[in-house]
Amino acid sequence: MTKKLRVAVLFGGRSGEHDVSLMSARSVVSVLDSNRYEVVQVGITLEGNWLTGANALAAFEKGETGHLDRVIPPTDPASRQSLHVLRETKMGEKFETLASVDVFFPVLHGPFGEDGTIQGLFEMADVAYVGAGVAGSSVGMDKGIFKDVMRANDIPIVDSLLVLRGDIENNLDEVIQKAEALGGYPLFTKPANLGSSVGISKCNHRSDLAEGLMEAARYDRRIIIEHGVRDVREIEVSVLGNENPRASVCGEILPSREFYSYESKYIDGTSGLLIPAPLPDDVSNQIRAYAIRAYQAIDCAGMARADFFVEKETYKIYLNELNTIPGFTSISMYPKLWQASGLPYAQLVDRLIDLALERKAQRDRTERRRTA
Numbered sequence: 452m453t454k455k456l457r458v459a460v461l462f463g464g465r466s467g468e469h470d471v472s473l474m475s476a477r478s479v480v481s482v483l484d485s486n487r488y489e490v491v492q493v494g495i496t497l498e499g500n501w502l503t504g505a506n507a508l509a510a511f512e513k514g515e516t517g518h519l520d521r522v523i524p525p526t527d528p529a530s531r532q533s534l535h536v537l538r539e540t541k542m543g544e545k546f547e548t549l550a551s552v553d554v555f556f557p558v559l560h561g562p563f564g565e566d567g568t569i570q571g572l573f574e575m576a577d578v579a580y581v582g583a584g585v586a587g588s589s590v591g592m593d594k595g596i597f598k599d600v601m602r603a604n605d606i607p608i609v610d611s612l613l614v615l616r617g618d619i620e621n622n623l624d625e626v627i628q629k630a631e632a633l634g635g636y637p638l639f640t641k642p643a644n645l646g647s648s649v650g651i652s653k654c655n656h657r658s659d660l661a662e663g664l665m666e667a668a669r670y671d672r673r674i675i676i677e678h679g680v681r682d683v684r685e686i687e688v689s690v691l692g693n694e695n696p697r698a699s700v701c702g703e704i705l706p707s708r709e710f711y712s713y714e715s716k717y718i719d720g721t722s723g724l725l726i727p728a729p730l731p732d733d734v735s736n737q738i739r740a741y742a743i744r745a746y747q748a749i750d751c752a753g754m755a756r757a758d759f760f761v762e763k764e765t766y767k768i769y770l771n772e773l774n775t776i777p778g779f780t781s782i783s784m785y786p787k788l789w790q791a792s793g794l795p796y797a798q799l800v801d802r803l804i805d806l807a808l809e810r811k812a813q814r815d816r817t818e819r820r821r822t823a
């Protein structure tokens with residue numbers, strides 16, 4: 452009998468997508484094959500505390516986490532990938548060390564989970580983890596830097612402008628003038644580093660624009676203003692792999708509101724998915740090729756979902772963003788696109804764990820110091 456791999460599934464987290472993460476993690480935990488894996492459930496609270504216990508996920512779902520043990524996150528390679536657990540005993544608090552974890556699986560969306568911060572911690576501790584590394588995660592999260600990298604790689608994106616909160620506060624007229632030079636309304640205003648459509652506005656007139664800018668500036672000090680694509684179709688592709696990534700078939704989102712807003716994503720729950728997206732073959736192949744190029748351009752690993760805008764009449768393609776930890780419930784777009792491409796959910800999860808180990812092996816080969 453081969454030894455089981457111990458997989459720490461991380462969920463919750465400090466971002467606005469805490470609850471979405473619990474749903475994604477529920478699906479992941481339910482398919483991890485107990486013959487192959489021993490699962491350690493680690494929840495991160497909205498305050499950032501790491502907690503564990505046999506049914507930590509259920510406790511987070513119920514909002515009753517008081518009985519869980521505290522976990523001290525791994526920080527240095529000498530900890531040999533161990534999690535230290537702080538237990539309350541009759542004698543007071545006491546540390547115990549959980550045997551080593553083979554792979555960390557962050558099922559965390561948004562800031563502090565998908566943006567390179569926790570990935571930095573994994574790198575410090577020298578542990579294997581699922582998904583993109585520090586640079587891929589943070590560039591994927593930062594709409595401003597992401598666009599610059601896409602421009603440098605000749606991947607088509609919409610015209611946009613980055614402004615600072617201070618510019619909006621001190622030179623609003625000038626910001627409006629520059630924004631209008633992008634080509635007229637509608638314009639979208641977005642915080643550079645967030646997700647889930649939080650803080651995003653569609654501005655149809657000058658009067659909306661000032662409001663949209665101020666709304667976005669609540670969530671970030673860097674704000675993106677984007678030319679709005681008219682008659683837009685939203686097409687998504689799943690990418691999987693490390694050095695030789697593959698792209699799935701394309702899927703289409705049918706938003707239930709004027710755009711794929713927070714309400715449309717999580718409140719109405721009525722936005723539809725169309726798989727495969729009805730597109731001419733040459734268009735979908737072009738989209739899949741751009742998805743792979745973008746993935747490689749930001750040095751992604753493991754997985755990402757590439758989101759595109761396509762103009763209805765002209766089929767003009769624009770890459771919108773890469774999500775390095777996309778929604779991952781069994782009915783989410785990322786796994787459904789793989790399902791439709793011949794890779795069922797459970798096998799997808801196995802593959803992501805293999806890719807994490809493969810990447811760790813690559814890292815272990817890399818010399819970090821000059822040797823004689």
Ligand SMILES: Nc1ncnc2c1ncn2[C@@H]1O[C@H](COP(=O)(O)OP(=O)(O)O)[C@@H](O)[C@H]1O
Nearest residue numbers: 609639646647648649677678679680683710711
């Ligand atoms: N330039 C644009 N043109 C048309 N629609 C847009 C544009 N930018 C954003 N949208 C709409 O807003 C939604 C959310 O924007 P997005 O940049 O994907 O933010 P998030 O990272 O929060 O998902 C998109 O799915 C789309 O419906």
Ligand SMILES: [Mg+2]
Nearest residue numbers: 647648758772
């Ligand atoms: Mg999006």
